[in-house]
Amino acid sequence: MLKHPMLKYINEEGPSGKRFPHLLCPGCGAGQVLNYTLHAVDDLINQTGAKKEAFVFISGVGCSSRLTSHYLNFDSAWTLHGRALPIATGVLLANPELKIIVFTGDGDAAAIGGNHFIHAFRRNINVTVICVNNGLYGMTGGQVAPTTPPFTSTPTTPYGNIEDAFDLCKLAEVAGASYISRWTTAHPIQTTKAIKKGITNKGASFIEILSQCPVHEHQTPVEMTKALKEITVSIKKSMDSNKIPVGELHFAPRPTWTERYESVIEKANEMIS
Amino acid sequence: MVETALKEKKCRGEFIKPGRHYLEGSEACVEGALLAGMKVYAGYPITPASEIMEHASRRLPQVGGRFIQMEDEISAVCALIGASWAGAKAMTATSSPGFSLMQEAISFSIMTETPLVIVDVQRPGPGQGYITTSQEDVMQARYGHHGEGPIIALAPSSVQDMFELTIEAFNLSEKWRTPVLIMADETVAHMREQLIVPELDTIEILGRRKPQDLNISPEAYLPYGHDIVPPMANFGEGYNINHVSLAHHADGSVGNYSLEVHRENIERLHQKIEGNVNEIARVESQFLDDCDHVLICYGSVARTGLEAVREVREVHGIKIGFIRLVTLWPFPEEKLRNLISMVKTIFVPEMNLGMIKHPITGALRDKCDQVIPMPEIGVLHHPDKLVNQILEVTTC
Amino acid sequence: MKTNERFEIRVAGFGGQGVVTIGRILGEAFTIYEGVNSVNTRSYGPESRGGACRSEVVVSRGEIHYPSVRKADVLVALSQAALDMYIPDLKEDGILLIDPNSVKDVPKKHLCYGVPAMGIAHSVGDVKYQNSVVLGALAALLKSMLKKESLKSAVSENVPPKTVQKNLKAFEAGWAHIMNVKMVVAE
Numbered sequence: 001m002l003k004h005p006m007l008k009y010i011n012e013e014g015p016s017g018k019r020f021p022h023l024l025c026p027g028c029g030a031g032q033v034l035n036y037t038l039h040a041v042d043d044l045i046n047q048t049g050a051k052k053e054a055f056v057f058i059s060g061v062g063c064s065s066r067l068t069s070h071y072l073n074f075d076s077a078w079t080l081h082g083r084a085l086p087i088a089t090g091v092l093l094a095n096p097e098l099k100i101i102v103f104t105g106d107g108d109a110a111a112i113g114g115n116h117f118i119h120a121f122r123r124n125i126n127v128t129v130i131c132v133n134n135g136l137y138g139m140t141g142g143q144v145a146p147t148t149p150p151f152t153s154t155p156t157t158p159y160g161n162i163e164d165a166f167d168l169c170k171l172a173e174v175a176g177a178s179y180i181s182r183w184t185t186a187h188p189i190q191t192t193k194a195i196k197k198g199i200t201n202k203g204a205s206f207i208e209i210l211s212q213c214p215v216h217e218h219q220t221p222v223e224m225t226k227a228l229k230e231i232t233v234s235i236k237k238s239m240d241s242n243k244i245p246v247g248e249l250h251f252a253p254r255p256t257w258t259e260r261y262e263s264v265i266e267k268a269n270e271m272i273s
Numbered sequence: 274m275v276e277t278a279l280k281e282k283k284c285r286g287e288f289i290k291p292g293r294h295y296l297e298g299s300e301a302c303v304e305g306a307l308l309a310g311m312k313v314y315a316g317y318p319i320t321p322a323s324e325i326m327e328h329a330s331r332r333l334p335q336v337g338g339r340f341i342q343m344e345d346e347i348s349a350v351c352a353l354i355g356a357s358w359a360g361a362k363a364m365t366a367t368s369s370p371g372f373s374l375m376q377e378a379i380s381f382s383i384m385t386e387t388p389l390v391i392v393d394v395q396r397p398g399p400g401q402g403y404i405t406t407s408q409e410d411v412m413q414a415r416y417g418h419h420g421e422g423p424i425i426a427l428a429p430s431s432v433q434d435m436f437e438l439t440i441e442a443f444n445l446s447e448k449w450r451t452p453v454l455i456m457a458d459e460t461v462a463h464m465r466e467q468l469i470v471p472e473l474d475t476i477e478i479l480g481r482r483k484p485q486d487l488n489i490s491p492e493a494y495l496p497y498g499h500d501i502v503p504p505m506a507n508f509g510e511g512y513n514i515n516h517v518s519l520a521h522h523a524d525g526s527v528g529n530y531s532l533e534v535h536r537e538n539i540e541r542l543h544q545k546i547e548g549n550v551n552e553i554a555r556v557e558s559q560f561l562d563d564c565d566h567v568l569i570c571y572g573s574v575a576r577t578g579l580e581a582v583r584e585v586r587e588v589h590g591i592k593i594g595f596i597r598l599v600t601l602w603p604f605p606e607e608k609l610r611n612l613i614s615m616v617k618t619i620f621v622p623e624m625n626l627g628m629i630k631h632p633i634t635g636a637l638r639d640k641c642d643q644v645i646p647m648p649e650i651g652v653l654h655h656p657d658k659l660v661n662q663i664l665e666v667t668t669c
Numbered sequence: 670m671k672t673n674e675r676f677e678i679r680v681a682g683f684g685g686q687g688v689v690t691i692g693r694i695l696g697e698a699f700t701i702y703e704g705v706n707s708v709n710t711r712s713y714g715p716e717s718r719g720g721a722c723r724s725e726v727v728v729s730r731g732e733i734h735y736p737s738v739r740k741a742d743v744l745v746a747l748s749q750a751a752l753d754m755y756i757p758d759l760k761e762d763g764i765l766l767i768d769p770n771s772v773k774d775v776p777k778k779h780l781c782y783g784v785p786a787m788g789i790a791h792s793v794g795d796v797k798y799q800n801s802v803v804l805g806a807l808a809a810l811l812k813s814m815l816k817k818e819s820l821k822s823a824v825s826e827n828v829p830p831k832t833v834q835k836n837l838k839a840f841e842a843g844w845a846h847i848m849n850v851k852m853v854v855a856e
Contacts, residue, residue, distance in 0.1 A: 015495065016522035017529045053511040058355075070515055070526040075508040077358065077516035079351075080381055086315075086348035090355025090363065091508060093313045093339040098359065098509050116351075119344040261339055265284065268334035272285045295700040295707075464736055465693060465709040467700045573736075580734035656735045 006038040009073050019070050027221030029185035029211030030064045030103075033132050034071075036188055036209075037101065040195035048200075055099050056091060060084040060113060062105035063139050063213075064132035082113030085120040088127045089257075096126065096258035099199060106133040106147040110166050114146075121175035121204045123257040128198040128205045129177075131168060134213040142216030154216075168208050173250050178203035180250035184210040184228040187246065194248065203256050210244070286335020294468040298435040298461045299324035299366075301468050302392060303332055305439035306364050309478055311390075312338040313363040315352035317345055317371060320404045321459040322394040325366035346371035350378040353389040358516060360507035362443055366392035369402065369410050376417045379452055383422035383542065384518040386503065388446035388481060390439070392455040394462045395624075397651045405651050406459035408572055408624040414454050415602045421539055423546035425553060426454040426602040428571040432466045438599070444479040445553065449545060450502050456601060458624065460573035460653050481505045484512060497538075498523030501545050547603050554605035557597045558612055560586065564594035566667055567613060567641075568620040569633055571598040573653055578622055581659035591667050593620075601629060606636040613640050618666055622647035622654050673731040676814065677738040680803075681723040681755050682747025682771075687800035691745070692724025694804060694823045699728050702819030708736040721754045728814075743810065745803060746772055747786070764810055766803070782810060782847055789842045798839035801828075805843025817844065 012020040024030050044050040055074050059065035061081035068076040079087050084102045091098055109117050109131050120127065136154060137143040143156040147168065152161045169180050179201040181194035191209055198205030210232070212224030219227075235247035289304040296304070302325055306314075314333055316326035326342070333340040338361075343349040346367050353363040367375065372393045382389060393414070397407040410417075414426040425445050427438045438455060446453040484494045484504045491512045497503050503523075506512030515525040520535040546553065560582065561567070570578040575597045582595040596612060598605065613619075619641045621630040627646035634644045647654065647662055680691045689711050696709035711724040725738045744759045745766045746752035752765075752772050759765060759779060767775060769783040784806040790799040801824055808820045821840060828836045 014522075014526045015524040016526050016534075019526055019528055023528075053509055056508050068515070069517060069519070070521075070524075070528070072515070073513050075512070075514055077385075078518070079354075079516070080377060080518075083347065083351045083378070086343060086351035087355035087358075089341065089343070089348070090313065090315060090352030090357075091359045092355075093315070093341060093352065094356040094359035094361035094363070095509055115344055116348055119348070257341075258339070261334075264340075265334045265337070268331070269285045272335060293701065293704070295697045460710070460736070463711065465696055466733070466736070467706055577735050583734070653737070656739060 006035055006042065009038050009042070010071055011073050014070065022066070022071055024063060024066065025215045027212065027214040027224075028063065029134065029209070029213070030067060030132050032185045032188070033064065033103075033130060033191075033209055033211065034067050036192040037130060037195055039192045040199060041101075043192075043196055044199060050099065054097060055101065057101050057103065058084045058088050058091070059103040060105070060108035061139070062108045062137070063134075064103050064105045065108060067103045082108055082111070082116060084108070085113065085116040085127070085129070089120060089123070089125050092125055092127070092258055100127045101199065102127055102129045104129060104131050105138070106131060106135060106168065107137045107145045110146045110168055110171065117171070118175040121172055121177040121206065124176055124178055124203045124254055126202055126204070126256045126258065128195065128201075129207065130195065130198075131206065131208045132211045133168065133208050134211045135165075136213060136216055138213050138216060142213070169206065169249050172206040176204070177206040177250070178253050179205040181206070181248050182208040182210070182244070182246045184232055184246065185212060186225045186228040190246075197248075201251075201253060202259075203253055284335060284337040286332065288336065288473065289470050291470045291472045294470060295465060296432055296468050297324065297463060297465045298429070298432045298457065299463070300328050301432045301436040302366070302439045302455070302457070302462075303328040305436040306390070306443065307332060307336055307338075308473065308476060309440040309443035310362045310480070311364050311443065312361040313353065313356035314338070314340045314365065315343050315349045315356070315363070316365045317343055317349045317367065319346070319368045319371045321396060321462060322366045322368045322371070322392065324462065325392060325394070329364075346374040347378060350375045350389070350391065353391075354378065354382060354385075354387050357387050357389050358508050360509075362388070362447070364390040364392065364443075366394060368394050368396045369398050369407070370400075372410055372413065373417065376413075376419070379424070380418035380420050380422060381518045382452040383418065383424060384420070385516045386450040386497070386505070386542075387452065387516070388450055388505075389452050390442045390446055390455065391452060392439075392457055395456060395458045403651055404459070406573065406624060406653055407651065408456070408458060408574065408628070411456055411601055411623075411625070412628045414456055421543065423543055424454060424602055425449065425451060425546060425600070426456050428456045428598060428601050429461050430572055430575040430597065431461065432464060432468050435461060436468055436470070440476060440478070444477065447479045447481045448502070449549070449553070450481060450505055451546060456572065458573050483507070485510070495523040496525040497521060501541060550603040550605060551607060554600035554603055554608060556605050556608045556612065557599060559595045561594040561596075561612055563592065565592045565616060566618040566620065566663070567594040567596060567616050568622070568663070569596045569598065569609075570622050571601060571629065572624075574622050574624060577654040577656050577659055580656040581663060584656065584660050585663050585667075589664060589668075591663070593663065593667070598629070604632045604636070606632065609633070609636050610640065613637060615640055617642045619644045620647055620663060620666075621645070622649065622659055624649050624651075624653065626650070674729060675733065675739075676728040677741045678726045678728070678743040678745070679723055679738045679741045679755055679758070680725070680745040680747075681721055681751035684722040686722075686747045687803075688722050688747065689724045690800050690827070691803055692726055694800070694827050695807065695820070696726045697827065698815060698820040698823035699726065702822050703815060705730050706733050708733050710736050721748075721750050723751070723755070743807070745807065747803070748772065749774060766806060766810060782806070783850075784843055784846050786843065789846065790839055793839045793842060794835050798832075798836055801836040801839035802843035805840035805845075806847045808840070809844045809847035
C-alpha cells in the first residue's frame with residue numbers, strides 16, 4: 001500500500017499507543033497545512049542540506065496549535081495561548097541557528113498573542129509564522145475572533161458581529177515582518193512554495209493561510225474549498241477586485257535580531273580594555 | 274550553540290574575581306547568575322527590580338550571553354522558557370505586579386519541567402501598592418500559579434545571599450528540572466554591602482542531566498520518563514523532544530487520556546520536589562539550646578530579627594532562639610520540627626499581615642503555647658519595635 | 670571600635686544634593702579600603718525627592734544585622750528639613766555636620782560642625798563637586814576610624830575619570846575647612 005510521503009516525519013505510534021490520525025475534525029484545513037509544511041521542510045532538507053535536527057516547531061493553543069501536540073518527529077513544543085512567539089524569541093537567544101516554525105491560529109496570533117505578534121515582527125526574529133486563519137475560535141466552539149467578518153453570527157455574537165476584522169498581513173507588514181505571503185488551503189503548491197521561502201528568509205516570515213472550518217461554518221469541506229478559491233484573487237490581478245489578494249505580499253529582508261545583537265556583543269567587549 | 278558567540282566574538286568580559294567586593298544586592302544577583310552559567314536574560318522594567326535587568330544588559334554580552342528587553346512580563350518569562358529548552362540557563366527579575374503576570378507561564382514551566390530562575394523583588398500591594406519593601410508575595414510564590422504543582426522559592430537576606438542564593442537557584446532549577454523563585458525585596462536588592470567571592474573553582478555549578486549522559490538514544494528517549502527527574506534533551510540535538518503541558522504520558526503524548534496517567538503525572542511532579550524537601554530546603558538557626566522562645570523569620574526581616582534576638586538575650590536575659598528560613602518552599606516542616614522542642618512562644622515577624630505564619634503554625638502548633646505574628650507593611654521592622662513586642666510577651 | 674559595635678552615619682538632604690552618592694562612597698571607603706564591614710541603605714520613593722532624602726552607612730568590625738541607623742553617631746544634614754526630621758535619632762554625644770547656608774536652625778545640644786559645601790564647590794569650579802567637599806569634611810571628622818587615603822581612593826574610583834582631579838581638590842578643601850575652622854558655635 002502506498003504510504004503518504006510525509007508520514008516519515010510523523011509519529012504514528014508511540015510507547016503509549018497510536019498517535020495518528022490526528023484528532024482534528026474531518027475536512028479541517030489544519031491537516032492540509034501540516035502536509036504543505038512538511039513538504040516544504042522535506043524539500044529544504046533534500047535540496048539545501050538543511051539539517052532535520054535544526055527544525056523546531058512551536059505552537060500556541062487552538063486547533064492549528066494541536067499540530068505539535070505529539071505528532072511530529074521533530075523537536076517541538078505545544079505552549080501557551082498567544083505566547084509561541086516570545087518563546088521562539090528565547091529559543092533564538094540561546095541558539096540562533098535553529099529554524100523555528102510557529103503554527104498559530106488567528107485568535108492565538110492576533111487576539112491574546114497580538115502584542116507578541118507585533119514585537120516579534122518589529123524585531124525581525126528569524127521565525128516562520130504559519131497562521132491558519134479560519135476566522136473564528138474553533139477549539140472552543142466557534143466564537144468570534146479579530147478576523148471574523150462584520151455581521152457574522154457566532155456563539156458570542158448571536159445578534160451579529162459589530163466589529164471589523166484585522167487584515168493580518170497588513171498588520172504584519174506595519175509591524176515589520178520581512179516576508180509576508182497569503183494563500184489558502186485550496187492552493188497546495190503555492191502555499192508550500194511560500195512556506196519554503198518563509199523558512200529560507202532570514203528574518204520574520206508571516207504566512208497567512210485562509211482555511212476552512214466545516215464544523216463551525218456548517219458547510220462541507222468541498223463547498224468551503226471552492227469558496228476559498230472564489231473569494232481570493234492573485235495579487236497581480238487584485239487592483240480592480242474586491243476579493244482577498246493572495247500571493248507574495250511583501251518581501252524586504254533586513255538583518256535579524258540576533259544578527260544585530262552581534263554588534264552589541266562587539267561594543268560591549270570593545271569597551272573592556 | 275550559545276558558546277559559539279563566546280568563541281567567535283572573543284568576549285573579553287570576565288566573571289567577578291575572588292575577593293572582597295562592595296556591591297548592591299541587584300549587582301550581586303547578576304554576578305552570581307553569570308557565574309552559575311546564565312546566558313540569557315529577558316526582562317521588563319519595573320520598580321524596584323529594574324537595576325537587576327540593567328546590570329544584566331551590560332554584563333551578559335561581555336561574557337557571550339544575550340539580553341533582551343521584552344514587551345511585557347509575560348513575554349519575558351516565556352522567552353526564558355524557550356531559551357531553557359534550547360539549552361541556556363536563563364533568568365529574569367520583576368516585582369510583585371509583574372510576578373502576578375508571570376503565573377500562567379510559571380504553571381506551564383512546572384508542568385513542562387523547565388529550568389529557569391525568576392527573581393521577585395517584592396513591593397507592597399495590592400495593585401500598584403507602593404515601591405518600598407515587602408514580603409507580600411510569599412504565598413503567591415507557592416500558590417499563585419494555577420494547579421497543583423510544587424515550586425522552589427528562596428529568601429535572600431543580604432548581598433552575600435543575593436550572590437550565593439542566585440547560584441543555588443540555578444543549581445536547584447537544573448538539578449530538579451523546575452522553575453526556582455528568588456523572593457527578594459526592595460531592601461536587599463538596593464542595600465550595598467561587602468560580598469566575599471570565593472575561589473571560582475570552589476563554587477559548585479550544576480547542569481541538567483541529559484539523555485546522552487545516560488546513554489539513552491533518541492529512539493528510546495522519553496521526555497518525561499526514565500527517572501523522577503527526567504533527563505532533558507535540548508532543542509537541536511536530534512532527540513525530537515516534545516514539550517507539552519496537557520496531562521501527558523512519559524513519552525509526551527496526550528492521547529489515551531486516563532485518570533491514572535493524569536494522577537501519576539501530578540504525583541511525580543509533587544514527589545519530585547515535596548518528596549525531596551529535606552534535601553532541597555535549607556534553614557539556619559542560632560541560640561536554640563534550651564531556649565524558651567524562638568523567633569522565625571526570612572528575607573530582610575532576618576536582619577532585624579537577629580538584631581532583636583541578640584538584644585533581648587544580651588540586655589534582658591531572655592532565652593530566645595533564632596531561626597531563618599533560607600528556603601520558603603518546599604516548606605521545611607520536618608527540619609523545623611527537629612530543631613525545636615517545647616517553647617512558650619514562636620514569634621513570626623513578616624513584612625505582610627501574616628503569611629508564612631500559617632505553615633509555621635501548622636508545623637509547630639503542638640510545640641509551643643502560642644504563635645505570635647509580627648506584621649509590618651511597607652518598611653523593614655525596626656529592632657526597637659520587635660524588642661518591645663518580644664519583651665511585652667515574654668516578661669508578663 | 671569593638672567587634673560587634675556599630676558606628677552609624679546618616680546623610681540627608683534634598684534629592685539631587687548627592688546624598689545617595691556620599692553614602693555609597695563612604696561605604697566603599699570602609700568596606701574596600703579599610704576592610705571593615707558596612708551596609709549602605711537609602712530612602713526610596715517620592716520621599717527621596719523632597720528635603721529628607723537619606724543615605725545611611727552602618728559600619729562594624731563584626732557582622733551587621735539591622736542594616737539601617739538606630740541611633741546615629743554622625744548626622745550630615747544638608748537641608749533644614751533633613752535636620753528637623755533626623756535630629757531626634759542622633760545620639761546625645763553624636764556629631765552633626767551641616768551646610769550652614771541651607772541649615773540655619775540648629776539645636777544646641779549636639780557637637781555641630783559646618784561646611785559651606787556649595788560655596789566651596791563653586792570656588793573649586795562647579796557646584797557638582799559639593800559631594801566631595803562633604804566627604805572631605807567627613808574624612809576630617811572621622812579621621813580616627815577612617816584613613817583620609819581610604820576615602821580619597823573611594824572618591825577617585827566613583828567619579829568620572831576626567832573629574833578626579835577637581836573632585837579631589839574639592840575633597841581637600843572640605844577637609845581643610847574642618848581642620849581649620851572646627852565647630853560652629855550655635856548662638
